[in-house]
Amino acid sequence: MSTLTVSLLQQPIIWMDGEANLEHFSQLIAQSAPCDLWVLPEMFTTGFSMQAATNSLNETRVLDWLRALAHKHNTAICGSAAIQLTDGAVNRFYFVTPQGDIAYYDKRHLFRMANEHHHYKPGVSREIVEYRGWRILPQICYDLRFPAFSRNHNNDYDLVIYVASWPAARAKHWQALLLARAIENQSWVIGCNRVGEDGNGLSYQGDSQIIAPEGEIIVTALPGEATVISATIDRQRAIAYRQAFPAWQDADSFTLTPPVG
Numbered sequence: 001m002s003t004l005t006v007s008l009l010q011q012p013i014i015w016m017d018g019e020a021n022l023e024h025f026s027q028l029i030a031q032s033a034p035c036d037l038w039v040l041p042e043m044f045t046t047g048f049s050m051q052a053a054t055n056s057l058n059e060t061r062v063l064d065w066l067r068a069l070a071h072k073h074n075t076a077i078c079g080s081a082a083i084q085l086t087d088g089a090v091n092r093f094y095f096v097t098p099q100g101d102i103a104y105y106d107k108r109h110l111f112r113m114a115n116e117h118h119h120y121k122p123g124v125s126r127e128i129v130e131y132r133g134w135r136i137l138p139q140i141c142y143d144l145r146f147p148a149f150s151r152n153h154n155n156d157y158d159l160v161i162y163v164a165s166w167p168a169a170r171a172k173h174w175q176a177l178l179l180a181r182a183i184e185n186q187s188w189v190i191g192c193n194r195v196g197e198d199g200n201g202l203s204y205q206g207d208s209q210i211i212a213p214e215g216e217i218i219v220t221a222l223p224g225e226a227t228v229i230s231a232t233i234d235r236q237r238a239i240a241y242r243q244a245f246p247a248w249q250d251a252d253s254f255t256l257t258p259p260v261g
Helices: 019-033 059-073 141-145 169-186 235-244
Strands: 003-010 036-037 076-085 088-096 102-106 128-129 134-140 159-164 188-193 193-197 203-205 209-211 217-220 227-234
Touching: 003 188, 019 059, 019 102, 059 076, 059 088, 059 235, 076 159, 088 134, 088 227, 102 128, 102 134, 141 159, 141 169, 159 169, 159 203, 169 188, 169 209, 188 235, 217 227, 227 235
Parallel strands: 003 036, 036 076, 134 159, 159 188
Antiparallel strands: 003 227, 076 088, 088 102, 128 134, 188 209, 193 203, 209 217
């Protein structure tokens, strides 16, 4: 499948109320036009909280909701949630297909300025998800600042998705880095960020975007607005651009090591 219609849910998140957030997102998806892939923000069940994993929904509830919604609307759904496991908490990006297949990625780069690294376990691997002929790299918020980790190794992905709780105070960083990731990796880039104010008093303005491999911003959400943005993206556009301008052939190689802590 060469094209995907994707929709991004740039929304406020009800602080630490998992069921209320699931109901809100369920209604939005039901009221919106069908698409191939829905993208939710980081920690979509709770907001970005260091206590989220132990004070909200468990993994079974989150996965049951994702699978039921994906099946009902014949769509894939992705986003991250704080999950408490037996050996510690993780900030986990889920990707669920209409058939109920589940892939996940645990956030590798934990935001130390909020002490996230003291409350969550870091992920240790980079994951590629395959869906309808697309190869997709899931990433979470702070990962955006580390280009070596999201490097498109010999064209091993077509699309990178960043889900985020990125504060308005650093909105220019978010916008600039999303654009850089698209240009340097010659890949489609999706950035889905929340809006509103969280329980810690931090404000978020969204600036969710869909960016083409050449760096063209296809669609961007209005800052601060609770909205849904959509676009149809084409995998062949990325392939053709890499062939016409094969900068990827001159990329440096990097050896990744697991994070400490």
